[in-house]
Amino acid sequence: MSGPRAIDTVFIANRGEIALRVVRACREMGLRSVVGYSVPDADTAAVRAADTAVRIGPADGRRSYLYPPALIEAALGAGAQAVHPGYGFLSEVPEFAEICAENGLVFVGPAPGVMAELGDKVGARRMMAGIGVPVLPGTDGPVAGDRAVLAEAERIGLPLIVKAAAGGGGRGMQVVTDRDSLLSGYRAARVSAREYFGDDRVYLERYLEQVRHVEVQILADGHGNVLHLGARDCSLQRRHQKLVEETPGPALPAEVLGKLAEYAVRGAQTAGYTGAGTFEFLVVGTEVAFIETNCRIQVEHPVTEMATGVDLVREQLRIAAGEPITFQQADVEPRGAAVECRVNAEDPDRGFVPSAGRLDEFVPPGGPFVRVDTHAYPGWTVTPHYDSLLAKVITWGADRDQALDRMDRALGEFRISGAGVRTTIPLLRGLLQDPRFRAGECTTSYLDGRDGAGL
Numbered sequence: 202m203s204g205p206r207a208i209d210t211v212f213i214a215n216r217g218e219i220a221l222r223v224v225r226a227c228r229e230m231g232l233r234s235v236v237g238y239s240v241p242d243a244d245t246a247a248v249r250a251a252d253t254a255v256r257i258g259p260a261d262g263r264r265s266y267l268y269p270p271a272l273i274e275a276a277l278g279a280g281a282q283a284v285h286p287g288y289g290f291l292s293e294v295p296e297f298a299e300i301c302a303e304n305g306l307v308f309v310g311p312a313p314g315v316m317a318e319l320g321d322k323v324g325a326r327r328m329m330a331g332i333g334v335p336v337l338p339g340t341d342g343p344v345a346g347d348r349a350v351l352a353e354a355e356r357i358g359l360p361l362i363v364k365a366a367a368g369g370g371g372r373g374m375q376v377v378t379d380r381d382s383l384l385s386g387y388r389a390a391r392v393s394a395r396e397y398f399g400d401d402r403v404y405l406e407r408y409l410e411q412v413r414h415v416e417v418q419i420l421a422d423g424h425g426n427v428l429h430l431g432a433r434d435c436s437l438q439r440r441h442q443k444l445v446e447e448t449p450g451p452a453l454p455a456e457v458l459g460k461l462a463e464y465a466v467r468g469a470q471t472a473g474y475t476g477a478g479t480f481e482f483l484v485v486g487t488e489v490a491f492i493e494t495n496c497r498i499q500v501e502h503p504v505t506e507m508a509t510g511v512d513l514v515r516e517q518l519r520i521a522a523g524e525p526i527t528f529q530q531a532d533v534e535p536r537g538a539a540v541e542c543r544v545n546a547e548d549p550d551r552g553f554v555p556s557a558g559r560l561d562e563f564v565p566p567g568g569p570f571v572r573v574d575t576h577a578y579p580g581w582t583v584t585p586h587y588d589s590l591l592a593k594v595i596t597w598g599a600d601r602d603q604a605l606d607r608m609d610r611a612l613g614e615f616r617i618s619g620a621g622v623r624t625t626i627p628l629l630r631g632l633l634q635d636p637r638f639r640a641g642e643c644t645t646s647y648l649d650g651r652d653g654a655g656l
């Protein structure tokens with residue numbers, strides 16, 4: 202962010218439900234919204250809802266949503282003063298934030314230098330360890346070369362996980378449980394890191410088998426205010442990708458939450474963070490370890506919004522305009538429990554590969570304390586070009602059980618049909634009935650361990 206600047210028009214460099222989410226925030230704030238879209242997205246809900254929509258390129262993301270020149274030209278051409286990057290795509294690419302600034306556009310997110318430090322997982326680990334936050338045993342920096350990998354693995358111990366320094370979205374990680382597969386895991390991780398992130402630097406970290414994933418939402422403005430908005434438990438994952446997220450989560454003692462929140466706030470203060478961000482941790486009992494920071498709005502931000510009443514995208518936009526956060530830590534009082542389920546267009550009978558096709562029927566659930574964030578509508582064709590997220594269903598309840606019962610009711614109301622379109626709803630509903638999930642006992646490996654077990 203390059204300093205306070207009047208903003209009346211926001212360019213949205215993203216697609217899908219998050220583009221629509223930002224359009225809605227803009228509308229409520231009296232800001233004009235401009236959505237950049239690729240050819241197959243011409244007919245999406247965000248394009249329809251925005252004040253203006255500008256075609257930025259073809260289906261291939263590298264020539265549209267990931268191509269700064271097209272985005273900057275569209276933003277400037279539409280008279281925008283700010284760029285909201287959403288999540289994914291260029292949202293955590295410091296060079297893009299830099300390019301925005303060079304073109305006089307306010308990037309809605311932290312300063313490029315802060316993003317570069319925290320977005321690099323090795324850098325973030327180092328910074329957090331330096332301020333007394335526990336991290337798992339691991340390499341000090343990226344590791345390269347067979348001999349170094351073997352030596353480092355010896356020091357760290359098995360099992361371990363090979364991760365991309367530039368990683369995200371649970372992609373490209375390799376868990377290594379025995380010495381014989383160490384080098385092949387290392388090589389595979391490098392190949393996928395290069396493929397996904399164009400950066401093959403990898404590092405090693407001790408792998409914990411039975412952990413919960415707990416993350417802290419923070420908000421920081423350019424006036425020195427850093428607040429946290431509670432935790433989200435995102436332990437329900439498939440192949441390291443989140444499926445169900447909840448707040449406050451089933452098994453988080455107050456002392457652990459307090460510790461995590463304090464670490465996140467300290468991390469944000471040390472880094473000079475501004476905007477909305479998330480600090481992620483692994484938790485076993487009362488032991489915690491920092492794993493990474495996400496320098497952007499997250500898919501699961503609505504659960505925090507439901508419990509706290511804070512509109513995070515609105516706050517992002519206000520902070521980007523140089524305004525201070527209008528409330529204080531003591532004003533943040535999360536109420537009850539909220540849960541989000543990701544309804545993905547995926548085929549459970551074919552290993553959850555993305556499914557595509559025209560939606561003949563698409564009737565989202567409603568009723569009390571149910572929120573659905575989706576860009577889909579009847580007649581829209583689910584495209585195979587991008588991620589498979591079709592809708593996010595978020596429910597609130599006075600307690601966890603009520604939120605989960607309400608979620609089951611809501612998912613049961615969802616009507617989605619169309620040739621070739623399958624969804625994760627049956628999987629999610631199965632989970633909502635699962636006694637171990639209901640008891641709050643699931644760790645991050647739970648679902649993968651149950652593959653083929655009927656879910």
Ligand code: ADP
Nearest residue numbers: 368369370371372406407408409414441493645
């Ligand atoms: P990404 O940025 O790709 O999402 P993360 O570092 O956030 O990657 O990790 C994603 C998930 O992978 C975590 O939520 C957790 O389930 C698993 N994971 C990552 N690191 C470890 C570790 N050291 N031990 C056990 N599980 C891990």
